[in-house]
Amino acid sequence: MAVKPPRIAVLASGRGSNFRALAEAAAKKDLGSAEIVGLLSNKKSAPALEIAKEFGVPNFLVESKKFRTGKVLDRAAFDSEIRNTLMGLKPDWICLAGYMLLLGPELVKSFSNRIVNIHPSLLPKFKGLDAQQQALDAGERETGCTVHLVNEELDDGPTVLQSRIRILPEDTVNTLSERLLPVEHRTYVEAMRLLCTTPFQIVAGRVLFAGKGYVEDRAE
Numbered sequence: 711m712a713v714k715p716p717r718i719a720v721l722a723s724g725r726g727s728n729f730r731a732l733a734e735a736a737a738k739k740d741l742g743s744a745e746i747v748g749l750l751s752n753k754k755s756a757p758a759l760e761i762a763k764e765f766g767v768p769n770f771l772v773e774s775k776k777f778r779t780g781k782v783l784d785r786a787a788f789d790s791e792i793r794n795t796l797m798g799l800k801p802d803w804i805c806l807a808g809y810m811l812l813l814g815p816e817l818v819k820s821f822s823n824r825i826v827n828i829h830p831s832l833l834p835k836f837k838g839l840d841a842q843q844q845a846l847d848a849g850e851r852e853t854g855c856t857v858h859l860v861n862e863e864l865d866d867g868p869t870v871l872q873s874r875i876r877i878l879p880e881d882t883v884n885t886l887s888e889r890l891l892p893v894e895h896r897t898y899v900e901a902m903r904l905l906c907t908t909p910f911q912i913v914a915g916r917v918l919f920a921g922k923g924y925v926e927d928r929a930e
């Protein structure tokens with residue numbers, strides 16, 4: 711029996727360069743037979759929505775601001791809308807690509823170990839916002855990015871793949887982020903290729919791929 715192509719949905723709030731990398735990889739069949747079946751954004755102004763149009767990926771807008779009273783988000787109602795939209799896409803994988811909101815526990819539970827995130831640090835170091843600045847402030851000599859499965863905690867969950875880069879003495883947050891971004895793109899593509907094509911187990915907080923040892927660690 712033919713294996714069905716894995717279906718990937720992407721959630722993005724902004725620029726969308728990681729989404730673009732995934733869309734390009736899918737178009738070139740670099741993710742095996744996987745297809746990107748939808749891009750969902752919580753922000754109307756997100757350039758990621760335009761990238762979706764460019765690649766012919768169906769795009770969906772669930773505006774978080776419509777679920778806010780003042781600064782307070784009606785998490786249950788918003789997540790339920792996100793969940794319904796995602797359910798309609800029948801995704802095997804949900805990729806967070808610069809999605810700037812936390813996913814509520816119910817949403818995470820609905821897609822257990824099928825939500826993937828990329829974070830610009832070597833987790834567990836420097837969770838949360840401004841991870842590159844956090845690495846600089848801590849005087850680190852290297853940093854990197856982590857692709858991981860999402861659990862209910864912020865920037866937590868089993869590691870799929872990490873890549874590292876050196877921090878140069880003259881680096882600013884801008885130069886460091888700029889050098890890290892293409893590494894993020896390659897790491898996310900490689901992680902999704904593995905997840906879509908290779909059987910895996912989760913062992914001791916890491917995604918262990920068949921025949922691969924475990925987390926690949928490439929120095930740039």
Ligand code: GRF
Nearest residue numbers: 725726727728808828829830
């Ligand atoms: C990336 O640095 C990613 O690691 C982080 O948010 C940023 C999103 O950038 N989670 P882009 O929207 O993919 O260009």
